[in-house]
Amino acid sequence: SQQGEEDPQALSIQEGENATMNCSYKTSINNLQWYRQNSGRGLVHLILIRSNEREKHSGRLRVTLDTSKKSSSLLITASRAADTASYFCATAPNTDKLIFGTGTRLQVFP
Amino acid sequence: DVKVTQSSRYLVKRTGEKVFLECVQDMDHENMFWYRQDPGLGLRLIYFSYDVKMKEKGDIPEGYSVSREKKERFSLILESASTNQTSMYLCASSPLPRSNQPQHFGDGTRLSIL
Numbered sequence: 001s002q003q004g005e006e007d008p009q010a011l012s013i014q015e016g017e018n019a020t021m022n023c024s025y026k027t028s029i030n031n032l033q034w035y036r037q038n039s040g041r042g043l044v045h046l047i048l049i050r051s052n053e054r055e056k057h058s059g060r061l062r063v064t065l066d067t068s069k070k071s072s073s074l075l076i077t078a079s080r081a082a083d084t085a086s087y088f089c090a091t092a093p094n095t096d097k098l099i100f101g102t103g104t105r106l107q108v109f110p
Numbered sequence: 111d112v113k114v115t116q117s118s119r120y121l122v123k124r125t126g127e128k129v130f131l132e133c134v135q136d137m138d139h140e141n142m143f144w145y146r147q148d149p150g151l152g153l154r155l156i157y158f159s160y161d162v163k164m165k166e167k168g169d170i171p172e173g174y175s176v177s178r179e180k181k182e183r184f185s186l187i188l189e190s191a192s193t194n195q196t197s198m199y200l201c202a203s204s205p206l207p208r209s210n211q212p213q214h215f216g217d218g219t220r221l222s223i224l
Contacts, residue, residue: 030210042200042215088152092210097168102152
């Protein structure tokens, strides 16, 4: 069964706008990771946030984690056309594997 | 940079054939994974391996097997291909410890079973 569920399933914005994607999960976790996938390619790791962290930044990316609500959000600021991709959250519960959500498809129009 | 290489980007096979998908990583990672990706279902774990000759079932192992004879290579085998195994297959690797490290993915093999 899916551990992570992303919301929205699809998002369309103009260049320069911010994009926010949300992820909800069901069980306790060690960390939560966000990945990006360009069309027809593999996933690329973006950022990892540990269960004892509340916020993390990497360039134009900002990730928050609320373990009490079992949710995380990924914010991409000042989006560019090159940010067009699918974005996945992946949770690391106390087992030996990551569990991926179904992803958010982001379209950024020039 | 870690490089995970999958032997084929596109593959077309016939029902009943035995199919081999190969994956090689160049960073001496202990962990290797095979996923399949289908629209609306996200990534689902088929098998994974923590060491040479070790394998563990993921969420959907039925109809698949794996082989890890060398640390850098992890093969996925479709014993008798069926049309419902048409999918995008992704290989990934990560270093120890087991569950907490980011995974590095190959570009995938889009497999069609006719």
